Amino acid sequence: MxxxxxxxxxxxxxxxxxxxxxxxxxxxxxxxxxxxxxxxxxxxxxxxxxxxxxxxxxxxxxxxxxxxxxxxxxxxxxxxxxxxxxxxxxxxxxxPLDFHARHSAKRKTYRYSIDNGKFPDLFGRHYRLHVPVPLNREAMRKALACLVGTHDFTSFTSTRSTKPHHVRTIYEAKLIEEGQFLHIELTGNGFTYNMVRIITGTLLKIGHGKIKPEQMRIILEGCDRSLAGPTAQAIGLILIDVSYS
Amino acid sequence: MxxxxxxxxxxxxxxxxxxxxxxxxxxxxxxxxxxxxxxxxxxxxxxxxxxxxxxxxxxxxxxxxxxxxxxxxxxxxxxxxxxxxxxxxxxxxxxPLDFHARHSAKRKTYRYSIDNGKFPDLFGRHYRLHVPVPLNREAMRKALACLVGTHDFTSFTSTRSTKPHHVRTIYEAKLIEEGQFLHIELTGNGFTYNMVRIITGTLLKIGHGKIKPEQMRIILEGCDRSLAGPTAQAIGLILIDVSYS
The missing domain is CATH 3.30.70.580 (Pseudouridine synthase I, catalytic domain, N-terminal subdomain)
Structure with missing residues (x-):
């Protein structure tokens, strides 16, 4: 075998x-x-x-x-x-026979891409969420920073999750600017159900000025899904990489 | 009106x-x-x-x-x-009423994009021609240079052209490298029928080492379509910009 x-x-x-x-x-x-x-x-x-x-x-x-x-x-x-x-x-x-794609995985990187142009780039229309209103990038970056580290991510987990707990470690949380495109890139030891999409939905509210960036930590610490923003559409999400030791 | x-x-x-x-x-x-x-x-x-x-x-x-x-x-x-x-x-x-999108145009820029990776980028599969064999970029660049200026482009024009002549001026001819992607970018006062695709088809032969880069000038000066390479597929071609005075 x-x-x-x-x-x-x-x-x-x-x-x-x-x-x-x-x-x-x-x-x-x-x-x-x-x-x-x-x-x-x-x-x-x-x-x-x-x-x-x-x-x-x-x-x-x-x-x-x-x-x-x-x-x-x-x-x-x-x-x-x-x-x-x-x-x-x-x-x-x-x-080796004991290698398992899920159990042996050490790190995963997801990226959520936003097209923040007044008119979206037509050629990426299936791979980026179009947000025509200019987002406050500094506020989003500030909010992202508090996610790094080991936390209970229940606030950013779908209530349909069947996992026993939602403690995960985020190694890196970056907002990458590329002209009219914004990429939210998260690297961690694992992600709970809808975690990147709910983080993105919350960051979009922060980028729109509807939630203050300081609230991000309070939402995280509240361990309550109803505190966070909505789940962003699937369209902008991509699994970039899975790494093994 | x-x-x-x-x-x-x-x-x-x-x-x-x-x-x-x-x-x-x-x-x-x-x-x-x-x-x-x-x-x-x-x-x-x-x-x-x-x-x-x-x-x-x-x-x-x-x-x-x-x-x-x-x-x-x-x-x-x-x-x-x-x-x-x-x-x-x-x-x-x-x-103004005398503006005409075709007659008033001063410059056009076309870009032909090639994915020269062993495996193509799936997300650009409709916008780049996949060429898995590594191309000789230096040879392609050398060949491109002789196109700049005013020339009769009959060698790089479809025989189905109905135009009275094929003299056009190329202001810029660049090979842009972006990781595994290559872009052939041409700016000129106009382009004959299939011109960018036939130039690309010829450059691909040069990139593959099947035609020497010095041949490009001889092909151009020969004013004979049969001297040039094949017409590259439409997939990689994009009209980037049209400018007016």
Whole structure:
């Protein structure tokens, strides 16, 4: 038995999320369909985590067990010729049998992109949230800073979360300015359900001057979802990278 | 009567070119359909030039005559709420009656974008030509330089051209490197039919080492389409800007 680990990029626009579902088009469904053609096995893949409908990925990671002897350097190309144009395998490597894409993950980076131009850039319309009113970038940056460290992120977690607790460590929280685009980039040891989107929804209220940046810490410490802003749309969210030790 | 000039951006992927055609989906067709709704007039728009099927634009310009009294600052927004998501008006202004988007144009800039990564960036897959084999950028740059100036561009013009001559002036010809992306950017007083795509097709042969960069001048001076490389696919081509005096 071999344990194959792959890095995959996908455009979430036309997917009903990552996780396989009987009737919907999902990233996992497409990958498993192609793996079955190549290996003649009923393979189940395990990702570093799910992404919701409409969320994109540049560097999602998954693994699977197979007895197929396809050389690892051929796997990515063989899959890409059979995958639809909105999913692409970027890398394949063989890992020890105890490697697990979710359990072994050490850090993840998510980026939420906003187009803050009066008119959005048409060519990124599926990958950035358009906010035509100028945002207060300094206020947003100030608010972001208090998220770094180990905290209970219940205020920034969907009430549908089924996790036993919401304590996570954020290593980096940056607001990157690129002309009319703004990127909220968070790196942490893990993220709770809808965490980046709720943080973004709250930062948008701060950027609009509807919440003061000093409130961010009070919202965080309140451990109450109703204190935070709304969940920002999936469209601007992308899983940038997952790293392992 | 008023003469309204607009700047428009479009994603050419799902259009059969700019120019209106009875049965096909075209940019002009969409714009004229929306103008009819807003003005109740059968308006015909005049662009700075056509773009072929699959070619994109960031700053195409067109004008039209109307007796509608819609304030110019409202026009863009009123149109954008009715236009499909792959066409967007960026600017509208009233011009003297003798302004003509094509005849008055002084300079145009086109850009052809290549993704030279082993794996392409999935999110730009409709806007860049993927060339997985590393291109010789120095050779391409050397070849580009000889295009600057006033020349007969017959070698880089489709044989389907109906123009009386193919003399054009190129003010700038640049190869811009942006990580794994390469952009061939040309600014000139005008471009013949398929000119940027044939120049790109020739530069790709040079980048692949199949034609020597010194050949570029000989191809240009030969004034014979059969000397140049093939016409590169529409996908990577974008009309960046049209400028007026």
């Amino acid at each position: 071999r344990n194959i680990c792959m890095k995959v990029s996908y455009d979430g626009t036309k997917f009903n999320g990552f996780q396989a579902q009987p009737k919907d088009r999902t990233v996992q469904g497409e990958i498993e369909r192609v793996l079955k053609i190549l290996t003649k096995e009923d393979i189940v893949i395990h990702a570093s985590g799910r992404t919701d409908a409409g969320v994109h990925a540049r560097g999602q990671v998954f693994h699977f067990l197979t007895s197929s002897q396809i050389p690892v350097e051929r796997f990515a190309i063989a899959m890409n010729t059979r995958l639809p144009e909105d999913v692409m395998i970027l890398e394949a490597r063989e890992m | 008023r003469n309204i000039c607009m700047k428009v951006s479009y994603d050419g992927t799902k259009f059969n070119g700019f120019q209106a055609q009875p049965k096909d989906r075209t940019v002009q067709g969409e714009i004229e359909r929306v103008l009819k709704i807003l003005t109740k007039e059968d308006i015909v728009i005049h662009a700075s030039g056509r773009t072929d099927a699959g070619v994109h634009a960031r700053g195409q310009v067109f004008h039209f005559l109307t007796s509608s009294q819609i304030p110019v600052e409202r026009f863009a927004i009123a149109m954008n709420t009715r236009l499909p998501e792959d066409v967007m008006i960026l600017e509208a202004r009233e011009m």
